[in-house]
Amino acid sequence: FFFLFYPLFFRYVRDLRLIEEYFINPIKQAEEKHRKHIVPENLNKVFNSISYFLFIHEVISNCLNERQENQFPLVRSISDILLSYVWVFRAYAPYLIHYEDALRELDESIRKKDKLGRLVRKQQKSPSCRNMPLTTYLLKPFQRLLKYPLLITNLLKGTDKDGFDYDKTVSLKLKLDEVLADVEEQKREHDNMERLRELETRIHGLGQFRLAINNRQLLKESPACQTSFTLKKQPSLRKSLTVMSSPTLNQKRHSVRNLYTLECNDIVLLAERTGATKDGHPVYKLVSRPPSPIDDEPVMVHTRPEDSGVYYED
Known part of the structure; x- marks a missing residue:
């Protein structure tokens, strides 16, 4: 395994x-x-992430x-080395979070x-870059992150269960899975927060x-009555059906066809589509009274009888 793993590792460090x-x-x-x-x-x-990856790798x-020199010609164990540095993979979270925006910034330059753009174009012409743009090299850490679980799985499969290194290899596999799951969760939380903002x-x-x-997790934004069998069966009804705003605001009727539900894991907002951004994303206006302001604390259910336009899960 060492003679399969090390060339891949060396090429990554080289890149x-x-x-x-x-x-x-x-x-x-x-x-x-x-x-x-x-x-x-x-x-x-x-x-900054790439410089750190280089240093640690x-x-x-x-x-x-050093292990190869000490155990030449047959390297019997590397799991202990990898296990000692498995925490390094947590540093991939900032890289993954900013990677897509970084590519957009680079392309724009x-x-x-x-x-920046002129300098990058100049450096890309170097023979050492092997006719590959910077964007290709910036992808290398992501590609490596995908390969490591498979490499460690193969290492575990090829390790004798009665061997002295088996327990450490199992620990390496479990710890790597845990760290990568944490990295994935950080990326998912960041993306969700960006969508909410x-x-x-x-x-x-x-x-x-x-x-x-x-x-808070954004689940979907969709037409409020898209699942209504009656409206699907009678499309003309969608144009004429309206709802009334809360009496605490200026009363106004809103066409059902323009009503959208903005569904999160803890609340559902009812809003009217009023237009679109230059990128084509819908622009909304809350149909009724806005929720009470909160500060990262559990939301209290409104006790007033009128519809607030916000619905809370039990």
Whole structure:
């Protein structure tokens, strides 16, 4: 296994080193020369992650080299080394969180041909880059993250259950699965929060209510009556059917065909679609009284009899 794993590991370290030597370092030098930051926020965070990956993987590489020298010609165990550094994979969470935005920032710089874009285009022409753009190299950590579970699974399958290294290999597999699950959860929570924040900007009438809070998950936004069998059977009814706003606000009738439910895990907002953004995303207006403002605390159910436009799960 060592002679299968080590070449893959070495190539990964080589690619990380290339990113730092041909892109990160020259960009830093350009910033120092012009005394101006030219790297956008998300791309800078991805660069920082890659520099950290390189540092740690070079340490692991040195450990593997030393193990090979001590156990040559047959390396009997590397699980203990990998287990000692499995925590490193938690550092992949910031990389995954900012990766997509970093690519957009990089593409924009190249398209605009600004200082960063011109420098990247110049460095990409180096023979050492093997005719591959920076975007290809920035993908390497993600690709490696997908390969490690399979590699460790194969290592476990090839380890003798009666061997001295089997228990450590099992621990390595379990710990890696735990760490990667945590990384995936961090990415999922970040993406969900971004969706909530973006939706919040498209809803008028929320007042001080914050839609984007911890532990709230956006499930879907969809037409309020899309599952109604009656409306599906009689499409003309959708045009004429209306609902009345809460009497505490200016009373107004709203066409059912424009009503949407914005469903989260703990609340459901009833809103009227009033338009769209330049990107084509719906813009809403809350149909009735906005929820009471909260501060990351459990939401209390409204006790007033009128419809608040917000519904809470029991």
